[in-house]
Amino acid sequence: MKRLLTLFILAITFSFANVANAQEDYSALNLFVSFGDHAAINGHYEIPIAKNLTVSPSAVVAFDFDYIALGGRLDYYFDSLFKLNEPWDIWGGVDAGFVLGDDDKNDDFSLNLHAGVEYKLNDTWGIIGEIGGGTASFGGIGVGIHF
Incomplete structure (x- = not known):
């Protein structure tokens, strides 16, 4: 069941790869770090699919290489x-x-909610802060790179 749900999320993410019209008219690569018990490097590539809505394939790699997480995201922009x-x-x-x-024993399925804010320094770079909660979400700080 877990594999089926992950494959479904990834299929949706990649099927909308060429659709545009979200908050911005461009895609973004967001990279950030989280600290604490779940210290990690996080990254996701946002793909606009509708006005104010993006999907993203995502990856998380722990600083101690104890785990990696692979999945997808769905974000709504409140701008x-x-x-x-x-x-x-x-x-x-x-x-x-x-x-x-x-x-x-450490393999698991994660489902999380998150909220974030970005301040864009220019058309390419932004500063990101994000918080989250659920089975594996923890938020962090980082940069957004807009294409």
């Missing part, structure tokens, strides 16, 4: 709802995927 102008973005969403540990 038009809150009437926010550039350089700010605010979003909320859900992510799901598999957490693969260094032994089979």
Whole structure:
């Protein structure tokens, strides 16, 4: 069941890869670090699929290489709802995927909620802060690279 759900999320993510019209008219690579018990490097590639809506394949690699997580995200941008102008973005969403540990006992399915904010320094770079909760989400700080 877990594998079927992950394959479904990844299939949806890649099937919408050429559709545009989200908050921005470009894709973004978001890279950030999280600290604490789940210290890791996080990354996801946002693909616009509708006005204010993006999907993203995502990956998380623990600093101690104890685990990696692979999955997908769905984010909704609240900018038009809150009437926010550039350089700010605010979003909320859900992510799901598999957490693969260094032994089979650590393998698990994760389902998380998250919320974030970005301040864009220019058309290419932004500063990101994100918080989350669920089975494997922890938030962090990082950069957004817009294409």
